[in-house]
Amino acid sequence: MAYGALMRVRVWRLALALFLAPAIFAIPPQQGKTNRVPPPWAYGLKTPLGSPPSEEPTPTPTDKLAVDDGKVISLPGSPVSLTLTQMRNQGTVDWYPDDHSKMPEIVAQGRKPDVLACPACHYTNGKGDPANATIEALPYAYFVQTMEDFRAGLRKSADPRKSNTPNMIKYAKAMTDDEIKESAKYYGAIPLISRIKVIESKTVPKTRLVAAGLYFPLPGNQTEPLGNRLIEMPETPEAFIYKNPRSNAVVYVPVGSIKKGERLVMNDVDGKTIACIYCHGPDLLGLGRIPGIAGRLPGYIVRQLFDTQNGARTGTWTDMMKPVVEKLTIDDMINIAAYLSSRKIGDAQ
Numbered sequence: 404m405a406y407g408a409l410m411r412v413r414v415w416r417l418a419l420a421l422f423l424a425p426a427i428f429a430i431p432p433q434q435g436k437t438n439r440v441p442p443p444w445a446y447g448l449k450t451p452l453g454s455p456p457s458e459e460p461t462p463t464p465t466d467k468l469a470v471d472d473g474k475v476i477s478l479p480g481s482p483v484s485l486t487l488t489q490m491r492n493q494g495t496v497d498w499y500p501d502d503h504s505k506m507p508e509i510v511a512q513g514r515k516p517d518v519l520a521c522p523a524c525h526y527t528n529g530k531g532d533p534a535n536a537t538i539e540a541l542p543y544a545y546f547v548q549t550m551e552d553f554r555a556g557l558r559k560s561a562d563p564r565k566s567n568t569p570n571m572i573k574y575a576k577a578m579t580d581d582e583i584k585e586s587a588k589y590y591g592a593i594p595l596i597s598r599i600k601v602i603e604s605k606t607v608p609k610t611r612l613v614a615a616g617l618y619f620p621l622p623g624n625q626t627e628p629l630g631n632r633l634i635e636m637p638e639t640p641e642a643f644i645y646k647n648p649r650s651n652a653v654v655y656v657p658v659g660s661i662k663k664g665e666r667l668v669m670n671d672v673d674g675k676t677i678a679c680i681y682c683h684g685p686d687l688l689g690l691g692r693i694p695g696i697a698g699r700l701p702g703y704i705v706r707q708l709f710d711t712q713n714g715a716r717t718g719t720w721t722d723m724m725k726p727v728v729e730k731l732t733i734d735d736m737i738n739i740a741a742y743l744s745s746r747k748i749g750d751a752q
Contacts, residue, residue: 447616664742
């Protein structure tokens with residue numbers, strides 16, 4: 404069926420869903436939850452929610468890379484050279500200022516003590532890292548609405564141990580409307596470039612958790628079975644510590660998951676879900692206010708699917724996603740995220 408015909412079918416379905424919405428969403432929220440345990444690996448954790456605390460220590464990145472030995476640090480093609488202490492004193496380091504427009508003050512520096520500078524988690528170009536979200540090229544209206552949802556407490560994390568969401572709630576409440584709009588314009592104007600290497604594998608490097616809630620590989624090239632997970636990590640420890648905006652994320656996904664995800668994303672699967680292309684566009688780069696989902700970090704995608712399915716994420720337009728995610732299994736979410744993150748968007752430098 405041609406894409407135009409598919410869109411007409413989808414529009415009819417959406418119209419019917421919106422017509423029936425008052426009856427559908429009158430159901431008490433708890434009846435729609437699946438009450439599954441959040442997959443800990445998606446939330447940058449080692450143990451499931453409700454289990455005894457892990458005996459494994461959670462070290463911070465205070466190894467040799469995080470100790471200033473006086474060495475001047477520079478990145479390929481960057482005009483900037485700094486020691487680690489200078490980097491920390493400067494706050495946001497703009498390694499590649501020609502890659503983007505001038506950062507608004509609220510983005511570059513935040514506002515102490517209430518608002519952290521955005522690049523601390525999302526980098527100067529919005530690419531994010533495996534512990535956070537990719538926010539470059541988000542539609543202006545979607546960005547602003549998301550911040551308003553954070554303010555209203557409509558976006559939470561299914562696993563409360565992950566600190567990102569409570570932090571975003573705090574920042575959104577502290578920011579002015581104008582500061583939110585400036586941030587939305589800045590990051591929305593940066594074209595999306597996928598910086599993700601997706602590897603289908605039966606094994607994954609053994610990892611440790613660092614303070615930011617993401618995985619670093621252990622030394623020694625040890626591996627362990629991947630199983631029904633996806634594990635993502637920075638391309639190198641330096642890429643994370645120095646906040647390199649041109650660096651990649653490396654993601655290990657189960658063998659065959661990309662192909663399985665393509666089927667779920669690009670097609671209606673009877674009794675399972677509705678094709679993503681209807682709302683997110685034939686290229687999965689978004690339509691109007693609806694954000695693109697291709698080329699974005701897979702852990703974040705799994706978290707949003709799970710949070711929406713289990714009622715942790717509500718707010719504007721979430722009700723339209725409910726029927727899409729209602730019957731997805733964790734394996735389905737892994738497959739969808741594997742396929743979407745494998746899509747190559749833009750030309751990385």
